[in-house]
Amino acid sequence: MHWYSILKTIHVSAALLTASLFVLRLGLDATGKTGWRRTALRWIPHLNDTLLLGAAIGLLLVSGWSPLVHYWLSAKIIVLIGYIVAGRMAMSADRPRRARMIAALAAILQLALIFALAITKPALHT
Template identity: 55%
Template sequence: MSAYLVLKHLHMTVAYLTVVLLALRLLLDAVGKPDWRQTPLRWIPHANDTILLVAAIGLLFVTPWMPFVHGWLTAKVFLLIGYIVAGVFALKQTVSLPVRIAASVLALVQVTAIFHLATAKPF
């Protein structure tokens, strides 16, 4: 199997896992179980996201795609930054509930757009 296929499948798998882990943490907060913060669920998403980033960088080395040259990839980078910021606000206990809900929705919308760009590569 080529390096591209290995990196692509690794990247896709951990990207899906990233969304599942975010949704799980948001759900646990929503049902009043914030004690997930004292479990491995606190650090596992960070390890997963590190693997995601390493796979993405690896894909840049084995493909001709370059951020700031290919529009869809540039859009993904900016959406990723927005997703990270929104996710931080969505999971922060010191932020008001309405802000956390809005940030949660925004994070999920942005990750949906990232997935769309990754599959469609529209521009």
């Protein structure tokens, strides 16, 4: 289980960084400081999310968890897809401000649900 501990630490750290970077970029946009789009803040989240996904896949492999058996994991993946869509809409400079704010709120709520599912691992029924 040595690999599990390492992968879990990477995964949790990357997840917290993902949430922090998302909120930071939303805050910069909301305050009119859109210059972040020409800095490393534009690509660092993608690099971090790649690390996050790699650690998640590694955790699946070493733990034996399966989204088809562990339903909380299935729910987490479905909500993750929603978060990605909403987050992309929230970060889109081409969308009206109101639409971006609604998408940002939806993304933050989905992010909170992802964290809740990861922490509680509830027994969901089909």
